[in-house]
Amino acid sequence: MTDTTTAERDPLDIARDAIPGFRDVQTADAAVQQRLAELRGAAATPADLGAETFAAVTTGGPVPGDLGRRAWEAQQADEFRTAELQILMGVEKRLQNHGENTLRAGADEGLHALRPVLDELLDRARPMAAALRGVNDAQGAIDRGPDAVAAWSGFAGVVSRYAAIRNAQRTLSKFVIGDSVGTRYGSIGFRGIFNVWSEIENVTEIWPEWTPARSDGQTERPPWPVLYTHKPFEVQHDREWLLWLLSSPRVRLWVPTVDELTAAYLRQREDAVAREDAAPKERTGEPRRRPVRTRDTDGDTHVEFETIED
Incomplete structure (x- = not known):
């Protein structure tokens, strides 16, 4: 059984180990790749039987008696090699498709395997984040004391590990979702349903002002750190992001399956709507008006705007 608590292991490797049959596909592909390399390397320059015969007869020797057999064997060997190459290249493509299908079918198991990896990291990271609360630079950590210094120097590794977990989650989820996912609201692009929603289980509890109609042109800043206000779900997996996550007590971090992610997004979208x-709808203060056309005695038309009473 794979040890999913080993902090040194690549999270994507841990996830792939949990997917039934995926490592078998990799083993099969490695065997095919090795044989393909051998066949391609065997295409050496064939013996020049004509030059060999010329050299023999011009030095007084006889015509080699095995010319025909050797020529035929060389042709046969080349045809066998070409035929085997064609078969194995077809197997190579089938293995690639089979591997992608295996990943897609077993993505839930892979995502489940990432959950204890994330929990282990959070157990390690939360005390560090607490020690760094209010610390903005190395000098601030020194002034705070040894715990803050240790947290400051070690937090970069935690950030890198967190990003690797989320990258593994993205890879597996992308195999299932593809470019978009179909919902009763229409097709939603991968980033629209994955970014932030795949990390924070309760997005609209943290940001109750969010509404789907304004998600692309948002003028309010979300509660989390962003580079651009109008792109509230474009976040960076850096120190600032992770410190915000760990310092916000209401945030519930998770690693959902694609079905869990989609259901949570749709439920929170419906609640937001x-x-x-x-x-209550706020009025701008400007009264509503409608155009009224009048004609004077000369036949000229004039347009005036009449206030509409509520």
């Missing part, structure tokens, strides 16, 4: 519909 319901809140928006229930909220």
